[in-house]
Amino acid sequence: MLKESTIAQQLDHRTIRTFKQQPVTAELISELVAVAQHTATSNFQQAFSIISVTDPAKKKQIAAVSNQKYVADNGHLFIFVADQHRNQQIGAEMGKTANRLGDTDHFLAAWSDASLAVQNTVVAAESLGLGAVILGSILNDAQQIIDILQLPQLTFPVLGLAIGWPDQKPQLKPRLPERFVHFENTYQLPTPVKPDLVDYDAKVHEYYDLRDANRRVDTFTNQVQKRLMLRPAKRAELLPVLRRQGFLLE
């Protein structure tokens, strides 16, 4: 009974973007950070860090980058950072100058470490009745986030996470049918895809997104095909910014 409740909550996940005034206490924040830290980590390198953004001016700047006004509002704002800087620093203090922590392998390990920790934190927050929104939108201008948070070499912002007491109740967003996502032994996407997504497209079209005043959303396949044409200007510059931070040079 108890055991099943975690999964029931996970299947009922909704992104919450509007929070009540009631603040999230320091005690809860500390508990959530402890959960994040207890997430599995690649080779036990713990290659991520968390920055709590409490300065209202900085929150406003980050909201502008995200192009989501609510980021500056009541929620507690975490930025999860891929962090090989700490381990490089430890190595340097031990006289090790060889450094491969910026290579693709270690970069992706740090990116995974940070992402896994984000999701663990989301589940923990939701188990307390808190709502959460994960902010990939901080990468709309990664360099600005780096400047705002003063991120050193071998660190990079991965995802933002805003947490607070829910002040909205969005509908559950329908997911793709399992057969398009889960395969056995080899990758076997049923093609053509689109004709088999007619029912799913209709469901998504019926879904209402409370982010934007009860607006009916587009079908899934339309959202996908629009995406192929879209790209916010600075997102096209992610690779050079990553390289300036010392990542993906090899």
Next chain:
Amino acid sequence: MLKESTIAQQLDHRTIRTFKQQPVTAELISELVAVAQHTATSNFQQAFSIISVTDPAKKKQIAAVSNQKYVADNGHLFIFVADQHRNQQIGAEMGKTANRLGDTDHFLAAWSDASLAVQNTVVAAESLGLGAVILGSILNDAQQIIDILQLPQLTFPVLGLAIGWPDQKPQLKPRLPERFVHFENTYQLPTPVKPDLVDYDAKVHEYYDLRDANRRVDTFTNQVQKRLMLRPAKRAELLPVLRRQGFLLE
């Protein structure tokens, strides 16, 4: 009471590498996949797929890549895949030839989607009393994993995840003190780091790793500095393999 139990479980997380014979039922696998699918996803693109590896020959091959014999054992083996292929296919069926789904931005979004889904699955599995081990080691030879699973362009293996009924009870692995991981408003690592990690190093040294017959493990800082010198040969080739799959070309 109920609400706190999820967090208690998360704080008690241990990696489980030895599973009982008792199989994980198809019903439970399906429930775990549903949880994975309900994870938050960047721009609702659902840019990941899951491959259940049930073929014993393939499991053995993957165990060899991972260099972890237990991967071929009793657990159910998932490989989580960053997947922009499905969305590209949908776009192509709708006559859209422009394609930016391989760029750094969309690659990292897919990598995050897959990683977030992995962690959600881990929490769900543990809530059922199952044990889990996340396998970053599949990237020891990414090209071989791609070949084994027949992964098409714009897909890439991110993490493996083996799940089963626990047949071991490892000790809780001590994490870094919060002040080295959680900062406020800007990145502020206390330096030098190493002198402040003496107590933590001692704790890690006391920890016993059941993966390797109750062996005491090295201090944290020693594990970190060794890492700076290490690199399995094929892991150095990750970037070219990613590019062959159509990722990170821009």
